[in-house]
C-alpha cells in the first residue's frame with residue numbers, strides 16, 4: 019500500500035487560531051507527543067514572527083527526534099535565513115517557503131507582478147537549498163490561482179530544487195471534485211512534478227478541509243498538512259484525526275496507509291486542547307466527547323449486541339478505552355441493566371423495573387445521569403422495603419418573610435392522606451406534616467445532606483436517623499435534584515423501615 023505523509027502544522031497554522039499562544043515549553047511538549055503519534059513532519063513555527071517563535075523552533079529542532087522539523091518562511095532571504103538559524107540543530111530539517119499565486123493576492127497584498135512572483139519563488143527555493151536539501155514550496159491561495167500560472171510557478175520551484183510542492187486551499191474555497199481535479203491537472207501540466215512529493219493544505223471555511231484533502235489524495239497528493247483537532251487560522255485546518263481515520267476506516271477505497279499510531283490520537287487531542295485552551299466540541303468527529311457515546315435505547319441495544327451496528331471505528335483504536343453508553347432519557351432497559359451490572363448490581367426483574375421507572379423520572383429533571391446518580395438511585399431501590407407510606411406530592415411555601423409551611427400528600431395503602439404543618443424551616447415543616455399523617459412518635463436524631471454529583475443540577479442525597487419510642491434508630495435515605503423532596507423521601511424511608519419493624523413487611527397486593 020502507498021503511504022501518505024502526515025505533516026502536522028498544529029504548532030504553526032494551529033497556533034494562528036485567534037486567541038492561541040503557546041510558550042516554548044508547551045510547544046516542546048506538543049512536539050514530543052506528535053512524535054509519539056507518529057507524524058512525519060512537525061511544522062514547529064515561523065521563526066521570523068517573534069523571538070518566542072524562533073526559540074520554540076530552535077528548542078524543538080535541538081531536542082525533538084523522530085520526525086522532520088520544519089520552519090516557515092516567506093519568499094525572502096531574511097525569513098529563510100532566520101528559519102535556518104532556528105533549524106540548524108535539527109536531525110532532519112525542512113525549510114518551508116511560500117508565496118501567493120492568485121491574482122487577488124498578487125494585486126492587492128503582494129503588489130507584485132507574475133514575473134516578480136516567479137522570480138521570488140525561484141530565489142527563495144534556491145536560498146533555502148543552500149541550507150538543506152529538504153525544501154518545501156507552497157503556492158499560497160493555489161485554489162484561487164490561474165492554473166497555468168500556478169503550474170508555471172510550481173515548475174520554477176521544482177527547477178530551483180524544491181522537493182515538496184504544497185498546494186494550499188488557503189481560504190477554504192475549494193470543493194472536493196474541483197480540488198481533486200486541480201491536483202490531477204497539476205500532475206499533468208507541471209514539468210518535473212514526478213520528482214517531488216505533492217502536498218495539500220486545506221482550510222475548513224466551508225467545512226470541507228478533510229473532504230478536499232481526501233479528494234487530493236485520490237488524485238495523487240502524498241503529503242497532507244493537518245492539525246490536531248483541526249485548529250488553525252479562521253475555521254481551522256484539516257483535522258489530523260479525521261483524515262487519518264478516514265483513510266483507516268475506508269482503506270479499501272483509498273488504498274493508503276499513514277505512519278500514525280492511532281492509539282495516540284485521543285491523548286494528543288486532549289493535550290492540544292488543554293494547552294491551547296481550544297476545547298473540542300462534543301460532536302466533533304473522532305475526538306469529541308460524544309463521538310463514541312450512544313444515548314438512545316435502540317442504538318445502545320444494537321451496540322450491546324454487536325458494536326459495529328452503530329460504530330464504524332473501534333474506539334480503542336484511537337486510544338479511548340471503549341465506547342460509552344450514556345444513560346439519559348432516550349435510553350432503554352438493556353443499557354440500564356448492563357451499566358448496573360458493570361457497577362456490580364444484579365437486580366431482579368421487579369427491582370429493575372422500579373429502578374428503571376425512577377431513572378426515567380430522574381432523566382426528565384437532570385440532563386446527564388452519572389454512575390453516582392445510578393448508584394444512589396439503585397441503592398435506594400434495593401434497600402427499600404415494600405413501603406407503607408409513599409410520597410405522592412409535596413408543596414412547600416418558604417421564604418425570608420413567611421412562616422415555612424408544607425403540605426404533604428402520602429399514599430397509605432390505597433388511600434391518599436394529606437396534611438399541612440408549619441415549622442422552623444421547610445424541612446421541619448415537611449417532617450411535621452408527615453408526622454401528622456403517620457401518627458408515629460419518633461425523633462429526628464440526625465440529618466445530613468450531600469451532593470451526590472457535581473454541578474447545579476446535582477442529585478442531593480439526604481440521610482436521616484430517626485429514633486422510635488423504644489429507642490431504636492432507623493436510617494433513611496432520599497435522593498432528588500430537589501433537596502426538599504430528597505429530605506421528605508429520606509424521612510419516609512426511615513418511617514417505612516420503622517413500620518416494618520413494628521408490623522412486619524407489608525404484603526403487596
Ligand SMILES: CC(=O)SCCNC(=O)CCNC(=O)[C@H](O)C(C)(C)COP(=O)(O)OP(=O)(O)OC[C@H]1O[C@@H](n2cnc3c(N)ncnc32)[C@H](O)[C@@H]1OP(=O)(O)O
Pocket residue numbers: 031034064066067068091092093094116117118127128129158188251
Ligand atoms: C496563509 C498563511 O498562513 S501565511 C502565514 C501567516 N502567518 C503569519 O502571518 C504569522 C506571523 N506573522 C508575523 O509575525 C508578521 O506578519 C511578520 C513578522 C511575518 C511580518 O510582519 P511585518 O513585517 O510587520 O509585515 P506585515 O505582516 O504587516 O505585512 C506582511 C508583509 O509581507 C509580505 N508578504 C506576505 N507574504 C509574503 C510572502 N509569502 N513572501 C514575501 N512577502 C510576503 C506582504 O506583502 C507585506 O509586505 P509589505 O510590508 O511590503 O507590504
Ligand SMILES: CC(C)C(=O)C(=O)O
Pocket residue numbers: 031116156157158159184186187188189219221
Ligand atoms: C503558508 C501556507 C501553507 C498556509 O498556511 C496556507 O496557505 O494556508
Ligand SMILES: [Mg+2]
Pocket residue numbers: 031186188219221251
Ligand atoms: Mg494555512
